[in-house]
Amino acid sequence: MSKLATSYPSWSKLEQLSKQKINLREAFAKDPQRFQRYSRSFKGDRVKDISLLFDFSKNLIDDDVLASLISLAKEAKVEEHRDAMLDGKPINGSEDRAVLHIALRDLEGDFKGKDSVAGVKEVIPELKHMKEFSEAVRSGSWKGYTGKTIKSIVNIGIGGSDLGPVMATQALKPYSKRDLDAHFVSNIDGTHIAETLKVCDPETTLFIVASKTFTTQETITNATAARDWFMETAKDKAHVEKHFVALSTNVKAATEFGIAEANMFKFWDWVGGRYSLWSAIGLSIALVIGYENFEEFLKGGNEMDRHFKNAKLEDNLPVLLALIAIWYNNFHNAQSQAILAYDQYMNKFADFLEQLEMESNGKFITSNSERVNYETGPIIWGQPGTNGQHAFYQLIHQGTKLIPCDFLAPVESQNPIRGGELHDILLSNFFAQPEALAFGKTEEEVKKELGPKDAGNTFLVKSKVFEGNKPTNSIMFQKLTPGTLGALVALYEHKVAVQGFVWGINSFDQMGVELGKVLAKKILPVLQQADAQKVDSEGHDSSTSGLIKHYLSNRK
Numbered sequence: 001m002s003k004l005a006t007s008y009p010s011w012s013k014l015e016q017l018s019k020q021k022i023n024l025r026e027a028f029a030k031d032p033q034r035f036q037r038y039s040r041s042f043k044g045d046r047v048k049d050i051s052l053l054f055d056f057s058k059n060l061i062d063d064d065v066l067a068s069l070i071s072l073a074k075e076a077k078v079e080e081h082r083d084a085m086l087d088g089k090p091i092n093g094s095e096d097r098a099v100l101h102i103a104l105r106d107l108e109g110d111f112k113g114k115d116s117v118a119g120v121k122e123v124i125p126e127l128k129h130m131k132e133f134s135e136a137v138r139s140g141s142w143k144g145y146t147g148k149t150i151k152s153i154v155n156i157g158i159g160g161s162d163l164g165p166v167m168a169t170q171a172l173k174p175y176s177k178r179d180l181d182a183h184f185v186s187n188i189d190g191t192h193i194a195e196t197l198k199v200c201d202p203e204t205t206l207f208i209v210a211s212k213t214f215t216t217q218e219t220i221t222n223a224t225a226a227r228d229w230f231m232e233t234a235k236d237k238a239h240v241e242k243h244f245v246a247l248s249t250n251v252k253a254a255t256e257f258g259i260a261e262a263n264m265f266k267f268w269d270w271v272g273g274r275y276s277l278w279s280a281i282g283l284s285i286a287l288v289i290g291y292e293n294f295e296e297f298l299k300g301g302n303e304m305d306r307h308f309k310n311a312k313l314e315d316n317l318p319v320l321l322a323l324i325a326i327w328y329n330n331f332h333n334a335q336s337q338a339i340l341a342y343d344q345y346m347n348k349f350a351d352f353l354e355q356l357e358m359e360s361n362g363k364f365i366t367s368n369s370e371r372v373n374y375e376t377g378p379i380i381w382g383q384p385g386t387n388g389q390h391a392f393y394q395l396i397h398q399g400t401k402l403i404p405c406d407f408l409a410p411v412e413s414q415n416p417i418r419g420g421e422l423h424d425i426l427l428s429n430f431f432a433q434p435e436a437l438a439f440g441k442t443e444e445e446v447k448k449e450l451g452p453k454d455a456g457n458t459f460l461v462k463s464k465v466f467e468g469n470k471p472t473n474s475i476m477f478q479k480l481t482p483g484t485l486g487a488l489v490a491l492y493e494h495k496v497a498v499q500g501f502v503w504g505i506n507s508f509d510q511m512g513v514e515l516g517k518v519l520a521k522k523i524l525p526v527l528q529q530a531d532a533q534k535v536d537s538e539g540h541d542s543s544t545s546g547l548i549k550h551y552l553s554n555r556k
């Protein structure tokens with residue numbers, strides 16, 4: 001049973017330690033080995049192109065802090081929780097489910113404990129189905145109802161059934177089949193599907209209806225709209241099977257929607273939505289980058305799984321990433337964390353991590369049904385570099401909030417424009433920003449730089465001071481290959497799991513998304529009946545009633 005994290009002896013120790021201010025200028029000056037001491041490298045042993053360097057030396061830590069964070073992980077039984085997860089124990093207690101996204105990428109059978117869980121043995125046959133299908137579409141042997149090759153795919157899904165595929169297809173664009181257009185429709189705002197259908201041809205478009213539950217209102221409504229649009233041209237229902245496939249755990253509902261069993265790609269209830277890009281939900285990824293590359297992505301995730309399982313806590317990348325974030329979240333009052341990827345292909349990475357981290361760890365109840373008396377998941381946000389530098393970095397450098405940042409960048413660019421000049425400029429920024437954040441600029445330095453003419457202008461001098469001491473992690477990877485992306489995603493997945501273990505919460509349900517859905521379902525009939533009189537009898541507060549009535553009386 002999970003305890004309140006505040007009850008661990010190391011929690012109090014860390015509270016004490018947080019009162020001693022660590023100054024990064026002094027820490028680096030004192031210890032020439034600081035980078036060596038606080039950085040780790042990680043190489044794939046099967047996927048050879050994976051090579052990561054994780055530098056956490058620009059954090060407000062010293063040996064005492066790090067040792068106490070590691071002790072905290074031990075007291076919270078992180079290793080036991082991890083092993084229970086990898087063994088397929090039902091650690092998602094509120095739903096009584098195992099948490100086995102690792103099974104989706106365990107192609108060589110490294111994790112035996114999970115094998116008795118129902119569905120695990122179907123992973124490989126289902127991958128074979130994905131392989132055959134994606135190859136048929138990509139090679140052109142799969143034809144639309146008029147005998148034409150598929151030119152566009154439209155993934156219709158939301159949340160985890162959208163964000164992972166969107167992020168990964170963007171990230172792995174260099175590996176994509178450029179003559180196959182990939183679209184993603186998620187929002188129930190009709191604009192999303194309307195604008196997508198405008199650039200699609202019913203004869204050459206394949207719709208992928210991606211929904212774990214197959215009951216999600218947005219997805220089912222958008223899929224129905226897509227089918228109506230298709231039927232306007234195709235006329236005959238029998239043509240649907242050439243143009244619609246389903247990715248779901250709910251075979252019954254997908255059948256009711258009209259999708260033939262042969263066109264269904266299944267997964268299981270032990271795959272959480274935000275962890276589902278490794279499952280059939282990744283079909284759009286396999287279609288875009290090809291099955292072999294998709295498999296490399298899976299193998300990259302498995303590299304990180306084995307590291308997570310086998311590396312000692314002090315060297316364990318997900319554990320370190322999690323503990324460092326806990327240090328700021330719980331002992332330095334940091335409310336948010338920025339994800340800053342210096343790789344344009346990763347422009348959806350922060351969006352993806354928003355769901356992964358916030359839906360997983362935005363909880364106030366422990367697995368022991370107690371209300372936490374400490375902060376849980378931070379707000380995750382970010383933009384790719386260098387764009388963010390010209391927008392919000394001002395606040396990170398000189399604002400009043402502490403925002404720990406993860407900087408990520410590839411050693412090798414996929415597009416070495418002008419002989420690599422652009423990449424060098426990009427990387428010079430990737431190196432410079434954490435340096436500026438850590439070491440800042442003192443008043444003396446500013447005065448010296450301004451020279452005698454302006455050094456007496458106090459407001460100017462003070463405005464130009466950077467206090468520094470802002471913590472960052474830097475993660476460099478060789479190149480954004482499918483394997484590397486897999487390892488990076490799994491790194492963050494396990495980071496989230498470790499944090500949940502320490503905070504004693506269930507990172508694998510998402511009850512907090514339900515209430516709004518239920519209320520919307522109650523309001524919808526009122527909008528459809530357009531009965532403004534009825535609004536008052538619905539029992540809403542005056543604000544909600546007022547807004548509904550405003551809508552009903554002003555819509556055309």
Ligand SMILES: O=P(O)(O)OC[C@H]1O[C@@H](O)[C@H](O)[C@@H](O)[C@@H]1O
Nearest residue numbers: 159160161211212213216273513
């Ligand atoms: O894949 P489904 O069942 O349509 O669900 C989509 C999303 O629905 C949301 O309500 C959940 O919070 C997400 O976790 C989930 O990914």
